[in-house]
Amino acid sequence: MNLNNQKIIVNIDDKEYIDWKMCLKSKLKMLKSCNLEIDSKNLDLSCSDISEIIEIASKYNCKVFGFCSTSSKTIVSSQSLGYKSQFSFENCLDNILNINDKDLTFSRTNFHQGTVRSGEYLDSPGDLLILGDVNPGAKVSAEGNIMIWGRLLGIAHAGSKGNSQATISALQLRPVQLRIAKKVARGPKEKPQLGIAEQARIDSEEIVISPLET
Structure with missing residues (x-):
């Protein structure tokens, strides 16, 4: 799998979509093989949610390298699975x-x-x-x-x-x-x-x- 060197930030907490899964799939359809950083804003994601995001991204030939979030639960979940994570203080x-x-x-x-x-x-x-x-x-x-x-x-x-x-x-x-x-x-x-x-x-x-x- 040849991924682009550029890292693309994908916001999955877009209010135009019913849930983050639909949002992620819709945005990945517009992207070719690439490296992703997932910005989940204030979504509380569990370890199983993180694993599902990785699986969805792989189906679009994309690789997730890290997560950005204002949710402490998301940070702990993603870090526990070995992904780079950082807090975002935007709008806070x-x-x-x-x-x-x-x-x-x-x-x-x-x-x-x-x-x-x-x-x-x-x-x-x-x-x-x-x-x-x-x-x-x-x-x-x-x-x-x-x-x-x-x-x-x-x-x-x-x-x-x-x-x-x-x-x-x-x-x-x-x-x-x-x-x-x-x-x-x-x-x-x-x-x-x-x-x-x-x-x-x-x-x-x-x-x-x-x-x-x-």
């Missing part, structure tokens, strides 16, 4: 509050870029998205969900104000301790499967860990 500037060089706060989600090291503690009044690892000896806490674009090796507490529906997601989930609302669990000892992101949630009054949207 009114909601951004600069805390310092490493932290950005949105109306619902707090972003932290960089490794959380031993002895450090992060606490979020909403959801918390970390672009980096959480090392042993570090602790992160959020009133909502915790999403870690990296390894969770320390302590994480989601739903810190009692939200039992909160979840903890990571590309590698091997913490010292997990907490969701008032439930507490130790991290699993077995080695994680490569390339599969994991999620911890409360099920039947216990914290369970399972693959994230596989």
Whole structure:
């Protein structure tokens, strides 16, 4: 397959189409063999959605190299499958509050870029998205969900104000301790499967860990 060297950005969140699948197929019909970056805007895409995008693109002789999105779920999903991903802050500037060089706060989600090291503690009044690892000896806490674009090796507490529906997601989930609302669990000892992101949630009054949207 001879692909053009030029990378084409394809927006699949076009309101002229019923859904992103129709949008993607329609736009790929107008393209010859090429390299693609998928701009999904604020669409929440799971790992299975990402895999379907790759499959659709291959049918049009196109190859997807990366994803751009304002959705933390899409970023985690695409990264867990090995694709380059970047956050887009387009149309979000009114909601951004600069805390310092490493932290950005949105109306619902707090972003932290960089490794959380031993002895450090992060606490979020909403959801918390970390672009980096959480090392042993570090602790992160959020009133909502915790999403870690990296390894969770320390302590994480989601739903810190009692939200039992909160979840903890990571590309590698091997913490010292997990907490969701008032439930507490130790991290699993077995080695994680490569390339599969994991999620911890409360099920039947216990914290369970399972693959994230596989």
